[in-house]
Amino acid sequence: MKILVVGGGGREHAVIKKLRENPDVSEIYALPGNGGIARDAVCVPEIKATDIDGVVKFAVENKIEYAVVTPDDPLVLGAVDALTAHGVPCFGPSKAAAQIEGSKVFAKDLMKKYGIPTAEYKTFDNEKDALSYLESAPYPTVVKADGLALGKGVIIAQNKEEARAAVIGIMRDKKFGASGDRIVIEEFLTGPEVSVLSFTDGKTLIPMVSSMDHKRAKDNDEGLNTGGMGCIAPNPFYTPEIARECVRKIFIPTVAALNSEGRTFKGCLYFGLMITPKGPRVIEYNCRFGDPETQVVLPLLKTDLLTVMRAVTDERLSEIKVEFEKKCSACVIMASAGYPEKYEKGFEISIPEDIEKDVFVAGAAQKDGKLVTSGGRVLGVCAKGETLREALTKAYENVSRISFENAYFRRDIGKKALGAKEE
Ligand code: AMP
Ligand code: GLY
Numbered sequence: 001m002k003i004l005v006v007g008g009g010g011r012e013h014a015v016i017k018k019l020r021e022n023p024d025v026s027e028i029y030a031l032p033g034n035g036g037i038a039r040d041a042v043c044v045p046e047i048k049a050t051d052i053d054g055v056v057k058f059a060v061e062n063k064i065e066y067a068v069v070t071p072d073d074p075l076v077l078g079a080v081d082a083l084t085a086h087g088v089p090c091f092g093p094s095k096a097a098a099q100i101e102g103s104k105v106f107a108k109d110l111m112k113k114y115g116i117p118t119a120e121y122k123t124f125d126n127e128k129d130a131l132s133y134l135e136s137a138p139y140p141t142v143v144k145a146d147g148l149a150l151g152k153g154v155i156i157a158q159n160k161e162e163a164r165a166a167v168i169g170i171m172r173d174k175k176f177g178a179s180g181d182r183i184v185i186e187e188f189l190t191g192p193e194v195s196v197l198s199f200t201d202g203k204t205l206i207p208m209v210s211s212m213d214h215k216r217a218k219d220n221d222e223g224l225n226t227g228g229m230g231c232i233a234p235n236p237f238y239t240p241e242i243a244r245e246c247v248r249k250i251f252i253p254t255v256a257a258l259n260s261e262g263r264t265f266k267g268c269l270y271f272g273l274m275i276t277p278k279g280p281r282v283i284e285y286n287c288r289f290g291d292p293e294t295q296v297v298l299p300l301l302k303t304d305l306l307t308v309m310r311a312v313t314d315e316r317l318s319e320i321k322v323e324f325e326k327k328c329s330a331c332v333i334m335a336s337a338g339y340p341e342k343y344e345k346g347f348e349i350s351i352p353e354d355i356e357k358d359v360f361v362a363g364a365a366q367k368d369g370k371l372v373t374s375g376g377r378v379l380g381v382c383a384k385g386e387t388l389r390e391a392l393t394k395a396y397e398n399v400s401r402i403s404f405e406n407a408y409f410r411r412d413i414g415k416k417a418l419g420a421k422e423e
Pocket of ligand 2: 151213227228286289290291292293
């Protein structure tokens with residue numbers, strides 16, 4: 001079977017390695033893929049994930065039998081609708097359903113309408129009203145650009161001045177382009193964060209193992225926000241009791257709400273949750289697998305991934321059993337020093353062969369037959385273990401065996417989770 005994966009980061013590498021485990025998979029193409037993915041799939045660097053016409057043309061010409069679309073932007077642009085219309089069955093939500101990530105105003109209004117617990121909020125489509133609201137808003141307050149903003153559209157403002165600067169940056173200076181035509185200003189919540197990815201075909205929802213991302217660049221959650229510096233699974237703050245509450249009050253109502261709005265969601269629905277003193281609240285939805293959550297969650301999946309994905313597409317998810325190993329999993333991101341700001345690239349990467357299976361490549365290119373750094377986040381270095389401590393020890397051992405110039409990684413991935421376990 002010929003498979004196409006749209007995207008080219010560590011998450012896509014994890015998806016591709018998992019799909020490869022199915023013996024019926026003959027070829028996997030990645031658009032655009034990357035230098036590391038090229039070891040596991042045929043990469044087509046000329047076709048960007050957001051080039052929907054190019055993706056469709058490639059899929060049709062190459063007789064792709066199944067496509068998996070994982071990044072947010074092609075999903076929000078309607079890649080799945082376009083591929084499906086050309087007879088290519090796909091894993092991923094339609095453009096209408098992807099709005100749950102594509103517009104924060106849409107997501108917040110959906111939660112309000114259907115009573116799904118989230119932070120209190122107001123939405124604004126003009127700067128004047130937003131600035132006038134800030135005069136009497138409670139602080140800290142959270143300012144969010146409506147549309148996709150490369151994960152940078154959320155500003156936690158400690159006081160009125162910071163909030164004003166955020167609003168002006170987003171709405172007047174258009175720091176995130178049209179994504180800032182509207183904004184959400186919401187209540188600041190506190191508590192541990194949990195990511196839960198789920199498979200859903202619009203009728204059945206199967207949560208995957210929970211996880212914890214580490215978004216800040218430096219140890220002890222200091223420094224700038226990044227695309228994720230590491231991850232662990234399962235998340236110890238997500239107790240069985242909280243999980244039951246989330247299924248009942250958040251997961252099932254979200255699937256039902258999208259159905260009621262005529263936007264049935266099929267694919268991976270991601271719940272970004274905060275476990276507040278008042279109970280779990282939705283911080284954000286994503287219409288796709290998380291990065292780097294996927295790099296810790298998929299290695300624990302026992303059921304064949306392609307079988308699950310096809311069951312989602314065919315709306316047969318209730319007919320299959322999706323099982324995860326009862327182990328723990330950890331991922332440490334090796335980044336280029338300076339990320340998420342300025343960094344150098346082009347350094348040769350050496351990965352011992354025996355640990356290649358545990359390494360998902362995010363930002364690397366092939367140059368003269370060698371793997372070289374080409375992005376801020378370079379590698380997701382992972383491991384599994386019977387305990388979280390064992391998984392972390394092994395992941396850090398793997399990190400110590402990989403080298404490239406200017407490599408930077410956090411040394412405290414999983415520390416908070418270990419603390420929770422030992423409390
Ligand atoms: P998002 O891009 O929506 O995931 O937001 C990025 C990060 O901002 C989240 O992971 C949280 O750490 C933080 N955040 C977002 N919304 C809130 C909120 N209402 N209260 C506190 N922190 C928040
Ligand atoms: N790890 C957060 C995200 O994928 O958006």
